[in-house]
Amino acid sequence: MDIIRLAIVGYGKIARDQHYPAITGNAAYRLSAVASRNAQVDGIAHFPTLEALLEAETPIDAVALCTPASVRTRQARLAMSHGKHVLLEKPPGATLAEIETLKEEAHRCGVTLFATWHSRHAHCVASARRWLTTRQILRVDIDWKEDVRVWHPGQAWIWEPGGMGVFDPGINALSIATAILPRPFHLVEAQLQVPGNCQTPIAASLDFVDGVNVPIHAEFDFRQADTPPIWDIHVETDDGRLSLTDGGSRMLIDGVLQEEGPDAEYAGLYERFAALIARGQSDVDVAPFRHVADALMLGYRHTVEDFIE
Ligand code: NAP
Numbered sequence: 001m002d003i004i005r006l007a008i009v010g011y012g013k014i015a016r017d018q019h020y021p022a023i024t025g026n027a028a029y030r031l032s033a034v035a036s037r038n039a040q041v042d043g044i045a046h047f048p049t050l051e052a053l054l055e056a057e058t059p060i061d062a063v064a065l066c067t068p069a070s071v072r073t074r075q076a077r078l079a080m081s082h083g084k085h086v087l088l089e090k091p092p093g094a095t096l097a098e099i100e101t102l103k104e105e106a107h108r109c110g111v112t113l114f115a116t117w118h119s120r121h122a123h124c125v126a127s128a129r130r131w132l133t134t135r136q137i138l139r140v141d142i143d144w145k146e147d148v149r150v151w152h153p154g155q156a157w158i159w160e161p162g163g164m165g166v167f168d169p170g171i172n173a174l175s176i177a178t179a180i181l182p183r184p185f186h187l188v189e190a191q192l193q194v195p196g197n198c199q200t201p202i203a204a205s206l207d208f209v210d211g212v213n214v215p216i217h218a219e220f221d222f223r224q225a226d227t228p229p230i231w232d233i234h235v236e237t238d239d240g241r242l243s244l245t246d247g248g249s250r251m252l253i254d255g256v257l258q259e260e261g262p263d264a265e266y267a268g269l270y271e272r273f274a275a276l277i278a279r280g281q282s283d284v285d286v287a288p289f290r291h292v293a294d295a296l297m298l299g300y301r302h303t304v305e306d307f308i309e
Helices: 013-024 050-055 069-081 096-109 125-133 167-180 265-279 287-298
Strands: 004-009 029-035 045-047 062-065 085-088 113-115 137-145 185-195 203-210 215-221 230-237 240-245 250-253 256-260 300-304
Touching: 004 013, 004 050, 004 265, 013 029, 013 062, 013 265, 029 050, 045 050, 050 069, 062 069, 069 085, 069 096, 085 265, 096 113, 096 287, 113 265, 125 167, 125 230, 125 240, 125 250, 137 167, 167 215, 167 230, 167 287, 185 287, 203 287
Parallel strands: 004 029, 004 062, 029 045, 062 085, 085 113, 137 215, 185 300
Antiparallel strands: 137 230, 185 203, 203 215, 230 240, 240 250, 250 256
């Protein structure tokens, strides 16, 4: 297969921390350009915007959109209309409906659209899914708590409409839950804590049930200051308690470690993107995003103290 000439759009935290090493560490790709208003990468062609990159007719095959969701759909449409394959950071957009238009556009333009869920590529997610297929699930508890000041420094967009607040990391937990649990589930109640000066929640408490009334409870919190983050999912079954911890990189049964592995989520994403391009396919699953939309639609809002970074 030909090398995929790729441009990163929006060179912020996740582009620097994860996309750059994953792309440059995969022989299927060449990082050909970066489009970012305020950031550059030594030795790589730079453009302030995606528009400038496309107007310059830079030879690229694909773009990785690492900008906030509120601007990503416009950028994805533009890139696809120029015949470029598109990898979307999570969440895939700011609204559910716009993802439908993107799917149609990808089909019409004959390009690959990949809505990524990096947490689904965590080391133990596939093993957890396999283990659960033969057990009866009794209840699920999700704890996803981190310090917003550490993990989202200077990201004012996270508090704006479309920024999703604590659901920005919380959706990672939902992407794992929707991948490992055998049945679809839906929200029945949500409590949202919203700082007085913000548009999006700083914490959320969610209750779901699945089709056979198994309860699924989730606690998301951005106020985990001075303590390590918690990114854990616990599943009680008729045959023991499965725990996926550290974002899915460790799996325990009844507290006994079964498996653990290195963080290779973005390596997995880029392998999958190359495979989708080779097969001429797209992969756009909105299941985790739908749960967030439901929480914002159904949730009780409680105003809490202002957030000052
Ligand atoms: P970030 O640090 O704010 O980076 C995003 C970059 O996009 C900014 O540095 C900015 O670069 C550009 N940008 C911001 N607003 C823009 C606008 N209105 N128009 C055009 N470009 C704009 O955010 P991030 O943490 O990397 O997150 C980006 C996406 O990745 C989010 O959807 C997030 O959910 C996802 N993600 C983040 C993490 C994480 O741990 N941080 C993990 C996984 C996924 P310029 O100013 O140079 O243009």
